[in-house]
Amino acid sequence: MPIIMDADRMGRTLMRIAHEIIERNRGVDGLAIVGIRTRGVFIARRLAKALQQIASEPVPTGALDITLYRDDLMRHAVGPQPVVRRTEIPFSIDDQKVVLVDDVLYTGRTIRAALDALIDFGRPKEIQLTVLIDRGHRELPIKADYVGKNVPTSLKESVHVRLIETDGTDEISVDNVPEEKS
């Protein structure tokens, strides 16, 4: 179970990404952060905190549940439905620059769903994408704007992201467990 990112590294990575976001957007004006459930939400909150530290200005932060937009939702004739959780975007995203946040970028299908979901909330000026890990194997033409770490993986491997908020520890590992998805 090789650890590819520990707590310390994770903190520094998020701080680095925060700087990149501010640099690219020339500040935090008109910026909003939206995390994808489940872990993307907590990463988004940390990122928002880092941005506030740097810019001394709060950044609106929301949570997006993409379950109802999944492209595999009705692919099986029968099968239990994934659990739907709340989407909380308590601000208008019209003409905002929205930074979408997720833990791992893999096939790109989750991001596709998230883009569709976001568009239903309004018409943002721009959508940018932040991920902690890009493990490759894209199935859709999607690319992250800010990447914590590029980790080339094989299809048999799975990437496990653990966060204090959900798992009690900050740590990302690559496991050689076939069949299982992260």
Place this chain on the structure above:
Amino acid sequence: MTTRQVEAPPISALRHKDLLGISDLTADEILLILDTAEAMREIGDRPIKKVPALRGKTVVNLFFEASTRTRTSFEIAEKRLSADTLNIAATASSVVKGETLVDTALNLEAMAPDMIVLRHAASGACHLLSRICRAGIINAGDGMHEHPTQALLDAFTIREHKKSIAGLKVAIIGDLLHSRVLRSNVQLLTKLGADVWVSGPPTLMPAGIERQGVRKTTSVDEAVEGADVVMLLRLQIERMQGMFFPSLREYFTVFGMTRERLKLAKHDVIIMHPGPMNRGVEIDSEVADGPYSVILEQVSNGVSVRMAVLYLLAGGAEHETAV
């Protein structure tokens, strides 16, 4: 019996093809539906009130009894989930030509709907269809049997105001005998641990109701005393020809919910009614329009709850596919 935290439903799927009644659901399944409804509600606040979850699914609303409220609520729920919907009202269908319910259903089935939402005057009509149809059946009210989505939206509304249902005193008052809303609510509320009291004229008390874990009394005051929730049932005036009580006037005097009577309840009591109301019969207008009334919230919550039911049932039974 406990209620769980909103964020972590103890189970993650509803392994049923149909929703025939609350009697088929466990407490955990009820909570999953309520939690999912919680998530669904936000969709109604969006500029675009539509998600693609049930894209390509066909839902037939087969209504053998007129019902503007329930049918509209289901239809909005279906449309918000992007299902293709089809409304069949009994009067406009082949039923008037003498076709049996089974034949009507089989003909619909031949057009391969994924779900059928059925409202019918006969108790057990949904069970009959579930035995012959591949499509999932959702009971939108069958005779005097059950009206499960009504009970779910009632529970959803109660939970919004009271956080948890366990331990609440809920008084259900009115025409208990003919009420499917009563039967579903009794099932649901007792499963979630509420202290349920039922009250009404003894002539409208279903036989053996006390065996369902509720307390019955003909004294409305006793039922209302200290209640957290007062739920009034519609007096089905059209069914009241059978000498159940002397007059509407006397009914209102003895069983009607007045502001005076409501003073016996907890100060933060909420008043519910499945509609349509008979003002001045089972409920005083003062109460219906008063500050405790959550009657209109019930209506809007209906959409979220029905979205949750449609979404969860679309997964169907059996399969254990990873997602």
Place this chain on the structure above:
Amino acid sequence: MKRLFKGGRVVDPANGRDGLFDVLIDGDRIVRVAKDIPPDGAHVVDVPAGFVVVPGLFDMHVHLREPGQEHKETVATGTASAVVGGFTAVACMPNTTPINDNAGVTEYILQKAAQAGLARVYPIGAVSKGSNGDQLADIAELRAAGCVGVSDDGRPVKTALLMRRALEYTAMFNMPVLEHCEDPSLKGEGVAHEGYHASTLGLRGIPGVAESIMAQRDIALAELTGGAVHICHMSAMESLRAVREGKGHGARVTCEVAPHHFTMTDEALASPVSYDTNVKMNPPLRAAADRDEMLKGIADGSVDCIATDHAPHHYDEKKVEFDVAPFGIVGLETCVPICFDRLVHPGLITLSRLIELLSVNPSRILNVASGALSDGAVADITILVPDLQVTVDPARFKSKSRNTPFGGWQLKGGVAATIVGGRTVYMNDAAAGAGRFK
């Protein structure tokens, strides 16, 4: 041709017999029942050990549906069903289309029965014209045509006054009035026993008192008039109480119980399948206390007979909403196994008492010369196999209809052969070996 049934156990309560006897028949008559009858040229039929020879069983309450409802049953299919069930005779209720309220219908039924040549058919005529409860039917004419009793079955005799007149009038023929006890206002639109299960399922209830209140009326009138009233398909404990009381006062009252009422309860409304229209009958399946009281009445002698209320309905008619489905189930082919399994084997009653319930008493109530294996009597004989394992398979019913809640039930006790007028009309080859009772 003479046939000698040798070596079987003979149970013949009317003649006080229960033991190993030989039965000699000649043509359509019983010549003699005795020990060790010499063959003397007769064809010898060896009755295997464990088989029981009894007087032909008589179901005094069936619906043959002909004329008018031949899609449900005909006299031919109904009597075929009867002989498979071990019944050599049935009494058929008058609620056909048209109602059997005149000699024409009675004769038609008897003619169909003769053509079928299976079980004997004893028609029951209507009490009132059209069973409308307004005017007495031509009862003497019905009697002359072959009716053995009168009834407005399907509904009760409408008024106390008409019931009084019917009891007074039929007394002169020594003919009973068979009553479907039910107070129409208490029954209302009810479809199931009023109680917890109907209530939970949202089905309109029929209280037991809807039955007993009418039984009480009729028993009082039997006392007043000296006429004989027979309470059909009794289901409620309150009715049995009324019957016991009436008998105590010397009223001429008898009663029957159907197998479903002493085996099943209203719990069947909910499980194993809810709203199964094959548990919808009238009177409905009652509470456990009622069922237990029926069993008690059967055991203590206050119940006079077991009758099936065989009520065939086409599957289309039953494949509808519970509220809409017609009342009734078929019963002829499941009666004997149920009686053995639930009454005799558990030790509730003796086999001899069962024969009283299924043969002796129905014959006595309807004044029909059967129910005994007497010398010179008509050779109506049933051969039973108490230990036969039976699985109820509605698909194999001889009845035209399959509306039974007993499908799949595993029961112990069955029928080996049914002999009507000396002729073997049914042989269970699987139980007895091919051709044994030919």
